[in-house]
Amino acid sequence: MTDVLISGASVAGPALAWFLRRAGARVTVVERAPGPRDSGYAVDFRGPALDVLAEIGILDEVRSHETRMRGVTMLAPDGSVTGELPASTFAGDLEVPKRALTRILHRVVDAEFLFDDTVTALEQHDDRVTVAFESAPTRDFDLVFGADGVHSAVRRLAFPGTDPIEHLGMSGAGFTTGNLLALDHQGLLQPAPGRAVYAFSADDPAAMTVSLSFATATAELDRADRAAQEAAVRAAFADHPWPQTPRLLAAMTAASDFYFASTCQVHLDSWSTGRVALLGDAGYCAAPTSGMGTSQALVAAATLARCLAEAGSDHAAAFTRYEKELRPYVTDNQHLGRQAVSTFGG
Structure with a gap:
C-alpha cells in the first residue's frame, strides 16, 4: 500500500x-x-x-x-447602471x-x-x-x-x-459585512481603469461580500500587516466618486474576516x-x-x-x-x- x-x-x-x-x-x-x-x-x-x-x-x-x-449589475463609478451580466459570468455552472x-x-x-x-x-x-x-x-x-x-x-x-509567481498588476481586499446595499442574490460590479468594486449577497440575506481591487506594481503588500494593507486600499479609493464607497471602507476596518491578496x-x-x-x-x-x-x-x-x-x-x-x-x-x-x-x- x-x-x-x-x-x-x-x-x-x-x-x-x-x-x-x-x-x-x-x-x-x-x-x-x-x-x-x-x-x-x-x-x-x-x-x-x-x-x-x-x-x-x-x-x-x-x-x-x-x-x-440572479446576475450582476454593472455600475459606472458614480453609481449609475450601465448594464447587466448573467449569473454564469461569476457563478459558472x-x-x-x-x-x-x-x-x-x-x-x-x-x-x-x-x-x-x-x-x-x-x-x-x-x-x-x-x-x-x-x-x-x-x-x-x-x-x-x-x-x-x-x-x-x-x-x-x-x-x-x-x-x-507572476504578479498580474492587481491586488485587493475582501471581507464580509452587513448587507448595506440591500442586495438579494445579486451582485454589483464597478470596473474602472486601475480599480474595481465588487459586492454581492447570496446565501445569507443579512450579509454582503465586498471586494476592493486596485492596480499594484508588485505583490509586496501580501507580506504586509493588515494596517498597511488597509491603508493601501484606502489610498487607492480615496477619491472614488461612488457615494457608497466610504461606507464600504468603514465596513472593511470593522470586518473580522478581512483578506488581502494579489492577483498572481x-x-x-x-x-x-x-x-x-x-x-x-x-x-x-x-x-x-x-x-x-x-x-x-x-x-x-x-x-x-x-x-x-x-x-x-x-x-x-x-x-x-x-x-x-x-x-x-x-x-x-x-x-x-x-x-x-x-x-x-x-
Whole structure:
C-alpha cells in the first residue's frame, strides 16, 4: 500500500486524498490552519469539475448549497447602471459558499489530518521522501504532493531557487459585512481603469461580500500587516466618486474576516521532481480572475489520481502523463485569468 503525504487541505488536497484512498493508499494531509478552513466566500464549478463532484459522490449535496445568484449589475463609478451580466459570468455552472464545499470534502475524506502544522524539509531518496514537520515527528512517505496554494511550502522546498509567481498588476481586499446595499442574490460590479468594486449577497440575506481591487506594481503588500494593507486600499479609493464607497471602507476596518491578496499566476516548466508533485494553485495558479481555480483543483486531483492508478508503481510515468494531459487545460485557464484582469479594472 502506498503511503502518501498531501500538503494543503483546501480543495485540491482533500479531493486528491479521496481519490488516492479509493485506490488503497494511506493518506496523510498536513494543513497550516488549526482546523478545516471556514473562510472564503463563494466558489464555482464549470464543465468537467461537475463530473468530478459526481464521481466523489457529493454533487447533489453540493448543489443543495447553491447560491442561486440572479446576475450582476454593472455600475459606472458614480453609481449609475450601465448594464447587466448573467449569473454564469461569476457563478459558472454551479456556485456554493466555500465553507460548504470545505465541510463536505473533509467529511467524506478518510485520511489522517495534521492541522496547525506544515512541512519544513524534504529529503528525496530513490524509494521514499523523508519529510520533516514543524510539529509532528519526521516521517517517510512514498510520494509527496503539494496542494498548498500560491505560496506553497512544498514547492519552495522541492524546487529551490525558482520564483514561478507572476504578479498580474492587481491586488485587493475582501471581507464580509452587513448587507448595506440591500442586495438579494445579486451582485454589483464597478470596473474602472486601475480599480474595481465588487459586492454581492447570496446565501445569507443579512450579509454582503465586498471586494476592493486596485492596480499594484508588485505583490509586496501580501507580506504586509493588515494596517498597511488597509491603508493601501484606502489610498487607492480615496477619491472614488461612488457615494457608497466610504461606507464600504468603514465596513472593511470593522470586518473580522478581512483578506488581502494579489492577483498572481504560477508558471513552472515541470510540476514534479522525483517523488514530489504539485497540483492546484501550488503548481499552476490561473489567478482568481480566471474563475477556474476550484474547477482546476478538482480536475487536477482526479487526473493525477487516475494517472497514478494507471501507471502502477511507476510514479515518474504517472507524473509525465498527468502533466501532458492537464497542461493544455491549465494554459487555457491562465489565458482566461489574464484576459479578465482588465475587466476588473486592472
